[in-house]
Amino acid sequence: MFDYLKGSAKIHRSEYTFWRFKHFHIYQVMLPYSGFVLSVIPIYLLFGYFDYQHLQEDAWLATMTRLFFSFLCVALLLLLKRYSPKHLDLAELTLVLCVYWSLTYIGQMAMHGGDFNYQSGGILVMAYVGALSRLPFKASFIALTFMAICYVWMISPLRLEHDFAEEIDRLSIMSAIYIMCLIACLRRESETHTSFEQYSQIRSQQLKLKASQRKLSLQAVTDPLTELKNRLYLTQNAALFVQNAKQSKQGMSLLMIDIDNFKSINDVYGHQVGDNVIYGVAQIIRQHCGRYTGMNIRYGGEEFLSVFHCFSESELQQIAESILTDVAKLYWPDKNLRVTVSIGLATNKNQSLNMHELINQGDKALYLAKQKGKNRIEIYSDKP
Numbered sequence: 001m002f003d004y005l006k007g008s009a010k011i012h013r014s015e016y017t018f019w020r021f022k023h024f025h026i027y028q029v030m031l032p033y034s035g036f037v038l039s040v041i042p043i044y045l046l047f048g049y050f051d052y053q054h055l056q057e058d059a060w061l062a063t064m065t066r067l068f069f070s071f072l073c074v075a076l077l078l079l080l081k082r083y084s085p086k087h088l089d090l091a092e093l094t095l096v097l098c099v100y101w102s103l104t105y106i107g108q109m110a111m112h113g114g115d116f117n118y119q120s121g122g123i124l125v126m127a128y129v130g131a132l133s134r135l136p137f138k139a140s141f142i143a144l145t146f147m148a149i150c151y152v153w154m155i156s157p158l159r160l161e162h163d164f165a166e167e168i169d170r171l172s173i174m175s176a177i178y179i180m181c182l183i184a185c186l187r188r189e190s191e192t193h194t195s196f197e198q199y200s201q202i203r204s205q206q207l208k209l210k211a212s213q214r215k216l217s218l219q220a221v222t223d224p225l226t227e228l229k230n231r232l233y234l235t236q237n238a239a240l241f242v243q244n245a246k247q248s249k250q251g252m253s254l255l256m257i258d259i260d261n262f263k264s265i266n267d268v269y270g271h272q273v274g275d276n277v278i279y280g281v282a283q284i285i286r287q288h289c290g291r292y293t294g295m296n297i298r299y300g301g302e303e304f305l306s307v308f309h310c311f312s313e314s315e316l317q318q319i320a321e322s323i324l325t326d327v328a329k330l331y332w333p334d335k336n337l338r339v340t341v342s343i344g345l346a347t348n349k350n351q352s353l354n355m356h357e358l359i360n361q362g363d364k365a366l367y368l369a370k371q372k373g374k375n376r377i378e379i380y381s382d383k384p
């Protein structure tokens with residue numbers, strides 16, 4: 001069963017690579033050069049000058065044929081380039097087939113008029129497919145084989161009748177050109193595959209680099225113990241936070257939370273237990289404030305800060321009380337240890353404070369809570 005799954009994963013991967021290659025071929029190889037394809041058309045039209053020398057009174061029919069196919073191919077190419085670039089190879093293939101068929105038709109007209117020397121430029125179309133076009137190999141093969149069949153079907157019998165030996169010579173040259181063009185197309189296809197592989201490697205390295213950059217910049221602003229944001233995050237985002245508060249006319253408010261008597265927890269139970277306490281308190285802060293703000297900061301060793309946009313003093317007090325209650329429920333039975341926190345609360349009612357001043361006010365309120373006996377909430381007031 002696992003082999004079957006592995007097999008199906010392989011098929012999916014190869015299908016995926018196929019479509020990625022096709023996408024690369026269209027957007028990186030064909031589309032940037034699609035303008036060059038149009039350059040074939042003026043050359044095709046200019047060759048109409050020779051029609052008048054070789055066809056005399058039938059030349060108007062050749063001109064009409066050239067004009068008709070030019071219009072058709074340019075319209076198709078421009079339309080597909082704009083609305084469906086993934087079909088550009090189809091447009092170029094159609095152009096090559098139409099141009100070659102019309103040239104064969106014109107050459108045939110000349111021969112019916114007794115002129116067997118008029119090449120009408122068909123061989124140039126073969127050279128174009130072999131040397132200049134960026135069609136995938138399959139399309140190039142179809143184009144070149146179509147040209148070979150057209151020649152053998154429409155031109156060769158008339159020339160064989162006229163001059164057998166010369167036409168055999170010509171056929172051998174045509175066959176050599178056909179094979180050389182096919183080899184050139186095959187080489188082009190393999191070069192495209194090589195550039196696709198290089199492109200894919202660079203792309204995947206770019207993606208990996210971006211992902212590790214994202215991870216590193218997240219790590220730089222995250223406290224590893226509590227997974228809350230750190231002071232660097234606060235410094236980097238304070239200005240934007242204040243600006244948003246001003247723009248939305250919501251004001252700002254803040255809770256400053258400090259674990260009580262933390263030094264003695266460290267001294268009595270050791271730093272590992274101290275770390276567990278910090279982690280436990282941080283999770284309660286995240287639980288109560290995380291859904292309202294992304295600004296939950298480990299501000300110092302056992303000091304935390306949560307900054308909000310949209311709370312009134314009484315709403316914020318409710319949140320602070322629930323933090324106080326939940327911290328009091330924390331218990332480490334093996335150490336018979338319970339902890340408490342003190343919370344300072346400040347609100348920027350008049351919307352004129354900056355982050356620095358608001359933190360100062362929170363700090364003062366926290367200091368008051370500590371002075372008044374800890375395990376309590378104090379609200380900043382500018383009255384003495």
Ligand SMILES: Nc1nc2c(ncn2[C@@H]2O[C@H](COP(=O)(O)OP(=O)(O)OP(=O)(O)O)[C@@H](O)[C@H]2O)c(=O)[nH]1
Pocket residue numbers: 225258259260261262263264266270271272273274275278300301302370
């Ligand atoms: N385990 C641990 N301790 C830390 C960490 N960061 C700071 N501390 C300790 O936290 C203690 C803070 O002590 P104080 O600032 O005196 O505060 P306190 O003992 O809580 O006193 P009050 O704030 O007045 O209740 C110091 O002993 C620091 O060494 C940490 O990441 N882990």
